[in-house]
Structure formats: structure tokens, C-alpha cells
Amino acid sequence: MKNKIIVTGGCGYIGSHTVIELIDNNFEVVIIDDLSNSSKKTLDRIHQITGVKPIFVELDLKDASKTSMVFSEHKDAKAVIHFAASKAVGESVKNPLKYYKNNLYSLLNTLSAQIENGINNFIFSSSATVYGTPEVLPITEENKTQRPFSAYGNTKKIAEEILEDLINSNDSFSAISLRYFNPIGAHESGLIGELPSGIPNNLMPYITQTAVGLREKLMVYGNDYPTPDGTPIRDYIHVLDLANAHVIAVKRLLLQKQETALETFNLGTGKGFSVLDVIKSFEEVSGINLNYEIVERRPGDVPQLFASTDLAKLKLGWSANKTLNEMISSSWQWEKKLRDGNL
């Protein structure tokens, strides 16, 4: 009998890669997704890659009664991995209420439906953005969180605080919050990857879309930061390494190996690369001279963010192992397949 896992936002970028890793680890998966920022085609590609088509429920988690009903139909689930959220940082600054409503109502309804149905294990998709502008690097989980610049980031920080209060009030509930640094890359099959709607906010998809001619040039947001080459440094992590960490975290909860009711782990590589490093690596991998221009800084960007990965290594026995070139090469393969039109 396979253990059933509910994955909210499972048609999304990180969600779909995690679903594949769960299926490959002999879990039964139920995807809940409202398809607001993903495509149902992803289900066919998951099927193509794994040979298994996950159970799919199209549902807006902001609808409390429908959410409660769907969870009661899957009360045999052993855990929930919660990816479902809006995640465009820039948009969240312009339209904060959309982000607070969507991300927090969805979270609250998911948690309530779990409690109602006795599903007491929860994995949360958090973000390094909860650290704000770090005073100490590399960032450990002990670094205090700061009020993130964007409403998107603040929904992640508030969510973690909700989890703290929940586990303090309910001693049967356990949660693991995974703080992602900068997820990039795509599945080696080239069948799934990042599918930004509209103009990409994030660096990697903007680079690959520029390289295929969809965008005229990449704007590099500032080279006057206090870093070796003046451009901001980030900890880029392959989405497959990220997916692997989620499966390890689920197994930890199912085996009741967690040491506290709420555990928090950074998911990064521990290595920082600048924007110009990423561009250089892309040019190396693709053989293309990327068209870019240095422009003004982007509001809210911090100079450096990279993770201490010691805790995840020690407690989860997990560390990222894909190199920057492997990450970039997989993103580039995905972009080219997307544009071949055969996806």
C-alpha cells in the first residue's frame, strides 16, 4: 500500500518536479492546483516521465468549503506539501492584497482541512526572503527573520509564524518549513521546467528567453553593489536537488524522526554566484553571447544571499549536488524545447 501525499500547487515549477520525485519514491500523489499559474499539460508530462498520472483536483484553496470537502475525500493522505501560492515579487508590491488573500487564505484553509481530517504532517514551501537583508553570511536558520521587502516575502514570514502558533496549540501536528534560496534548472527530460507567465521576474528565465530571441536584452539591475564584480550574489539551487529535499523531509515526518514539532531548513548549495557569474556560465554552456545592459538597481534587491547548508546536511542527510553549469544547461535545454513548439 503506497503512502498518499497531497501536493498543493503540484502543477507548478517546483511542485511538478517534487511530484516526479515522490512518484519515483513509490508515493501515491494527489495534486491540488487552481491552474492560475500553471498548465494541466504538466500532468501529461509527469505521466510521460514517470508512467504514472497523479490524481488531480482543480481547486482554488481560497474556497474553504470545497477545500474541506476535497481533503475529506483524501483523509488517508499521510502528509501535505504546500506549494500553492502566488510568487511574483514585483506584482506583490503593486497588489499586496491579492497576495495576502491568496497565499494566506489558501494556507489557512489547507491547514484547517488537514486538522479536520487528521492529516497531521505539513511541509511548507518557504523562502530565503524571510531573512530580509542578512547581517551575517552564510545565512543559518538561526539568523533572525526580518520584515521582507515584498508582500510575497511577508506572506512566507507570516505563514511560518502561523505554523509556530499552530504547533504550540496542537501537539499532534508536525511541520517542516523549507527555505529555498534561488531555484533554477529543469528536469533532465526537458519536458517540464519553469513556465513564467508574462515577462519573467527571475534572472534565469529572462536569460534563456533573451537567448532564444523572445526578449531583446537582459537588464542587469545594478553593478554598484558591495560585491567583487558589483552585481548581487545569490545561492542558485537546482530544482531537482530541491525536489529531493522535499521527499527526504516527507519521509522524516512519516517516520516521526523530527526533533521538534516545527523544523526549519535552508535549501541552498552554500555557494554564492553573482549575476555576471551566471551570465558567463550561460555563455559558456550555450556558446551564445548574451545581449545585456547594466541598468539601475531593482528596488528590494539585497547585495548577497547564500545559505549555510550545515543543518540540512546534519539532520536530513541532504545536500545539493548539481553544479551551476548543470543548472543552467538544464534551463537552456528546457527553453529550447519550449520554443521548438513540440511541447
Ligand code: WQD
Ligand atoms: C536574482 C538576481 C536581480 C532579473 C526572488 C524571490 C525569492 C524566490 C526567487 C520566488 C538579483 C538579478 C533578475 C533580471 C537581473 N522566490 N536580476 N535582471 O530576487 O534573488 O529572489 O526569486 O520564486 O523568494 O525573492 O531572484 O531571479 O529575481 O534575481 O539583474 O531581469 O538577478 O537583481 O540580483 P531573487 P531573481
